[in-house]
Amino acid sequence: MSAMSTAAYDAVVLSGGAGRRLGGVDKAAVRIGGRTLLNRVLAACADATTTVVVGGRHATARPVTWAREDPPGGGPLAALDAGVRETRADRIVVLSVDLPFVDAATVSALVRTLERGPGERRDGGQDARGPEGALLVDADGRDQPLVAVYRTEALRRELALLATEYGSLNGLPLRLLTAELALARVTGAAPRASFDCDTWEDIATARARIREHGHVLDEWITAVKDELGVELDVDTTLLLDLARDAAHGVARPAAPLTTFLVGYAAGRAAGQGPQAVAEAVRKAAALAERWVAETQTGPQPDKQAAPVPGEQAGPVPGTQPGSPADTQASSPEGRA
Numbered sequence: 001m002s003a004m005s006t007a008a009y010d011a012v013v014l015s016g017g018a019g020r021r022l023g024g025v026d027k028a029a030v031r032i033g034g035r036t037l038l039n040r041v042l043a044a045c046a047d048a049t050t051t052v053v054v055g056g057r058h059a060t061a062r063p064v065t066w067a068r069e070d071p072p073g074g075g076p077l078a079a080l081d082a083g084v085r086e087t088r089a090d091r092i093v094v095l096s097v098d099l100p101f102v103d104a105a106t107v108s109a110l111v112r113t114l115e116r117g118p119g120e121r122r123d124g125g126q127d128a129r130g131p132e133g134a135l136l137v138d139a140d141g142r143d144q145p146l147v148a149v150y151r152t153e154a155l156r157r158e159l160a161l162l163a164t165e166y167g168s169l170n171g172l173p174l175r176l177l178t179a180e181l182a183l184a185r186v187t188g189a190a191p192r193a194s195f196d197c198d199t200w201e202d203i204a205t206a207r208a209r210i211r212e213h214g215h216v217l218d219e220w221i222t223a224v225k226d227e228l229g230v231e232l233d234v235d236t237t238l239l240l241d242l243a244r245d246a247a248h249g250v251a252r253p254a255a256p257l258t259t260f261l262v263g264y265a266a267g268r269a270a271g272q273g274p275q276a277v278a279e280a281v282r283k284a285a286a287l288a289e290r291w292v293a294e295t296q297t298g299p300q301p302d303k304q305a306a307p308v309p310g311e312q313a314g315p316v317p318g319t320q321p322g323s324p325a326d327t328q329a330s331s332p333e334g335r336a
Contacts, residue, residue, distance in 0.1 A: 007091060007111050011048035012083035013041055014076060014146060015055030015097040016069065021199045028058055030203060032100045033210040034223040035061075037197065041095050043222070044102045048093060052083040055097070061226045074170035076146070077177060081159045081169050084152070092155060096146035100206045101192035110134045110149040113184045131184035138194040143185070145174045147194055154181055234277045242285050249292035258284055 015028045015038055022030070028038040035043075038053070039061045045051060051064045065086050069078040084092060091114065093107055113134040133155070135148035158180050163169050197203050210219040221236060239259055247255040262280040269276035 007115060008049055008089055009047075009091040009093050009111060009149065010050045010087035010089040010152075011045035011052065011093040011095065012080060012087065013038070013045070013051065013053045013055075013064075013095050013097055014079045014083070015053050015058075016072060016079055022203075026056065026058075027197065028055060028097050030197070032197075032203065032206045033219045035226055037100060038097050039226060040100050041097055041102060043226075044099075044104055044107055045093050045095060046104065047107075049089050050087060052086040053097075054079040054083040061229075069170075071170070074168075075172060076174050077159065077162065077172045078169040080155075080177075081163070084155055084159065087152060090152055091149055092152050093149045094146055096196060098197045099147065099193070099195070100197060101195050101209075102147060103193065106136065106147065106186075106193040107149075109186050110136065110147070113186050114149050114151070130182075132181045133178075134184040134186055135178070136194055137185045137187045139191055143178065143183075144194045145178045150181070232273055232277070234274050235281075238278065238281045238285075242281050242288070245285060245288040245292070249288050249295075258288075 028036060030037050032040065036058065038058055042051065042053075042060060042062060042064065046062065051062075052067050053060070053064045054067045054069060056068075057066055067082045067086050069075075069082040080094065083094075091111065093110065095102060095107075111134075114131055131151075133148055133150035136144040138144055155177075158177055159169065161180070162172060162176055166172060192209070195202075195206065197206055210216065217236070225231070239262070242262065243255040243259050246258040250258075262277065262284055265280040266272070266276040269279075272279075
């Protein structure tokens with residue numbers, strides 16, 4: 001469990017939408033920044049004890065439990081019910097698969113709010129028992145019930161009541177569920193967290209946003225780690241500083257080669273994780289400093305051979321006083 005999380009939870013990712021506005025393309029498999037939408041959302045809830053994906057099966061960056069509503073295509077409440085049946089924790093984070101920018105910080109804020117915030121009843125009053133869920137509110141003030149965390153007991157209760165009242169959950173809107181729960185709301189979270197991809201225009205916008213200054217490096221590093229199956233979190237600032245020092249102090253090609261060797265050395269230090277990377281960076285950075293220092297200082301004079309001011313230089317090494325070499329070096333002609 002990362003330091004960002006405050007309580008154990010399971011996660012349910014709803015991945016079975018028809019994607020009609022995408023021409024029937026499966027949203028979960030659409031790539032943004034080289035990663036599928038499904039894997040991007042799975043990264044946001046990586047701390048979940050169990051992660052249930054409701055929808056068709058896909059290759060995923062980490063293990064998940066698969067579920068499917070019966071019949072498929074029954075809508076969000078039917079899908080949510082199928083996912084909840086596979087969970088065990090007291091809290092369930094619920095996310096839609098089409099959220100390219102939802103992240104672990106958003107999930108953490110939701111979980112913290114559930115534990116501390118007051119619950120708002122349907123009539124607008126405060127529920128003394130505390131909230132039964134916490135959901136994100138977007139920049140336009142709209143509730144986002146698929147960027148939320150719910151208490152499992154309350155979720156199961158309301159899903160069962162709705163199924164009894166309507167005879168089935170198929171085709172029912174999410175607002176029927178949230179209207180019956182005492183909810184806390186999270187505002188001011190990452191403004192992009194609720195951005196969803198319903199159309200190809202949305203996807204084009206998301207692909208452009210990840211290449212904006214301030215986002216592109218994190219996006220690229222995360223994509224590389226997913227592609228290589230690396231779960232290690234490292235201080236990228238340290239690595240960038242090392243690459244800069246190697247490029248400026250040695251030669252440009254030294255930057256990528258040095259960082260590769262640092263990674264290789266850290267990989268050999270099995271089980272040490274970020275500490276191994278930090279130690280390898282420290283050693284390589286110290287080496288780069290020594291390398292640069294040599295070029296800046298220049299050659300050191302031979303202190304034994306240097307004459308003392310006011311005194312004549314001693315004999316040339318390997319000669320005796322009075323020898324031809326000594327005489328030649330000492331005479332005005334020899335110095336000329």
